[in-house]
Amino acid sequence: MVFGWGKKKVEKKPEEIPQHREINLSDVQRITQDLLDLRKTQTLNEIKSLRDHTFPLIKELANIAKTLEKDDLKVEDIDKHLRIIVVRGKKQVIDVIKKDSTELPEISSFEDILDMSNVLNQKLKKIGDVLGRQTRVIHIFAKKYAEKLKEILAQMNSNNTEIQKMIKNFQDTESNSSEIMELLDKIQNLENDIISKNKKILELKNSIISFENKIKNSQDSIKKIKEGENYSKFLNLTQKLNSFSTEESKIKNEINAQFTKISRALSRYEYASALDRDQKFLLSQLINNPFSALNVKNEDSIIVIFENVKKGIISGSISVKDNEKSMSHITETEELLRPFIKKINLLKEQRKEIENQLSIFDKSELYDLEHDLEKNQRNQQDCEFRISSFSKEVDENKAIMPELVDKIENKLKKFSNTDYHIINTTQN
Numbered sequence: 001m002v003f004g005w006g007k008k009k010v011e012k013k014p015e016e017i018p019q020h021r022e023i024n025l026s027d028v029q030r031i032t033q034d035l036l037d038l039r040k041t042q043t044l045n046e047i048k049s050l051r052d053h054t055f056p057l058i059k060e061l062a063n064i065a066k067t068l069e070k071d072d073l074k075v076e077d078i079d080k081h082l083r084i085i086v087v088r089g090k091k092q093v094i095d096v097i098k099k100d101s102t103e104l105p106e107i108s109s110f111e112d113i114l115d116m117s118n119v120l121n122q123k124l125k126k127i128g129d130v131l132g133r134q135t136r137v138i139h140i141f142a143k144k145y146a147e148k149l150k151e152i153l154a155q156m157n158s159n160n161t162e163i164q165k166m167i168k169n170f171q172d173t174e175s176n177s178s179e180i181m182e183l184l185d186k187i188q189n190l191e192n193d194i195i196s197k198n199k200k201i202l203e204l205k206n207s208i209i210s211f212e213n214k215i216k217n218s219q220d221s222i223k224k225i226k227e228g229e230n231y232s233k234f235l236n237l238t239q240k241l242n243s244f245s246t247e248e249s250k251i252k253n254e255i256n257a258q259f260t261k262i263s264r265a266l267s268r269y270e271y272a273s274a275l276d277r278d279q280k281f282l283l284s285q286l287i288n289n290p291f292s293a294l295n296v297k298n299e300d301s302i303i304v305i306f307e308n309v310k311k312g313i314i315s316g317s318i319s320v321k322d323n324e325k326s327m328s329h330i331t332e333t334e335e336l337l338r339p340f341i342k343k344i345n346l347l348k349e350q351r352k353e354i355e356n357q358l359s360i361f362d363k364s365e366l367y368d369l370e371h372d373l374e375k376n377q378r379n380q381q382d383c384e385f386r387i388s389s390f391s392k393e394v395d396e397n398k399a400i401m402p403e404l405v406d407k408i409e410n411k412l413k414k415f416s417n418t419d420y421h422i423i424n425t426t427q428n
Helices: 025-070 080-099 110-133 135-141 143-226 229-260 263-272 277-288 296-315 323-359 364-414
Strands: 019-024 418-423
Touching: 019 025, 025 080, 025 110, 025 143, 025 364, 025 418, 080 110, 110 143, 143 364, 229 263, 229 323, 263 277, 263 296, 263 323, 277 296, 296 323, 364 418
Parallel strands: 019 418
Antiparallel strands: none
């Protein structure tokens, strides 16, 4: 049989109807702190009262132990072996009760409550353990003390259970309070972020206006330059200069077509003759890119090469498919050499003349304006992209805030009989 005690009958409290109240987000911290302080004061007073009602019970246990100590329990009439067990059990109960019937710590703070609760738990455990071990001794040989011990311990246990419940409730309240403060910090951070990003968006919009003005000014200046007489002349000269590329390609093709006729003979001459470096380079140009080799300076040297090739064909040192035809093509090319050089020189002179005319135009202003235009257009696009990105982040922050506010409302309900509704929660 275990030495136990009955549970105190719990009185059913009437269900309270929650009140409804609207508050601003800025009021939440104060209300939370006020509720926490109120709960702390209530918890302190109620547990202090329970402590004050519990300590007399401990004194009463001590008095019972003193009385039991003087009572011989009429053990002289029982079996010697059983008598030893009863005396030993009685002594254990008395020793533990005496040792743990000291005063409970005073309470003036929540930390004191925790200390007192630990002391009370230890007392109840030790006394409960010894009474549990000696339950037969008490119920059989000290029956008149059993009921009183049971009644006192039941009341002490009930008080301790209520104390533990109050401690847990207050710790839950503290936890809720801390969580509310963390949620408030998150909301404040989001609001600060929204304000910061809105400020950046405004700055970027002002920057866009500035870039738009710069873009318009650059476009107007470019238009003015391009509508001027000088720019028209510049375009005409540029077009003429570009046309030389077509003419140059035409002459190149004509020269290449002619030199293709003698390319085999020239290539054979290159391998069959011992040439110095300059002659070898010139011959290589005639074979691979004759246009680059045809000029007045090289004319005599080219004629010498042609004559040597002819001699080589005649002597047989240069092998070609058709000697007569090859000789004819070389002669023909030799006769066209001067007209080709004249065409090339004329083309170069005309190009040089156009380039000289173009050089008098100052293109730096137009180029600078076009460079500034491109740069400002890129900057404008960058600002628009950043505005879009910041606006998206602001919308995301605003979407998160109502969820955090709902969590705060739910946590406020956990330790308040008031149903709070929070308004004015977002920054615009």
